[in-house]
Amino acid sequence: MRVGIGYDVHKLENNIPLILGGVSIPHEKGLVAHSDGDCLVHAIMDSLLGACGLYDIGTYFPDNKDEFKNISSLKLLSKVNELITDKGYEIRNIDSVIICERPKIKPYIDLMKETLSSVLNIDKELISIKATTEEKLGFTGKEEGIACQAVSLLNKKESN
Numbered sequence: 001m002r003v004g005i006g007y008d009v010h011k012l013e014n015n016i017p018l019i020l021g022g023v024s025i026p027h028e029k030g031l032v033a034h035s036d037g038d039c040l041v042h043a044i045m046d047s048l049l050g051a052c053g054l055y056d057i058g059t060y061f062p063d064n065k066d067e068f069k070n071i072s073s074l075k076l077l078s079k080v081n082e083l084i085t086d087k088g089y090e091i092r093n094i095d096s097v098i099i100c101e102r103p104k105i106k107p108y109i110d111l112m113k114e115t116l117s118s119v120l121n122i123d124k125e126l127i128s129i130k131a132t133t134e135e136k137l138g139f140t141g142k143e144e145g146i147a148c149q150a151v152s153l154l155n156k157k158e159s160n
């Protein structure tokens with residue numbers, strides 16, 4: 001068994017689509033990034049790569065490359081899934097936290113779990129997504145950005 005950690009932050013700005021966990025959330029602000037800014041998926045990808053002893057997502061998907069401009073982070077997640085599968089790992093579980101003052105995330109969590117589990121080709125119950133605020137403190141509390149943390153546990157399959 002191997003564990004990996006992931007952490008990501010993106011800045012909120014007006015009139016940009018807000019996408020978290022592959023789900024489009026109606027809000028007046030969205031996350032600024034070279035990709036779609038889905039910081040939950042970014043944190044999960046880094047935790048998966050970390051558990052396999054691989055490098056961070058910036059190594060595989062550099063933010064100066066046009067091919068990754070505005071790309072859906074779900075496509076990147078699918079590529080990360082290939083990388084870890086190629087190394088012989090399978091996902092045991094993923095736990096994650098979205099740190100966000102507004103909007104309310106809870107109504108979208110089930111859809112996020114369904115979306116991510118279908119991309120990773122795993123049972124929905126293996127993914128946990130929680131949401132919290134920082135009580136109006138710091139950059140998430142002031143609605144300047146959203147942060148996400150993720151932990152993944154992977155198992156190396158026995159080779160035949």
Ligand code: ZN
Nearest residue numbers: 008009039042
């Ligand atoms: Zn990111």
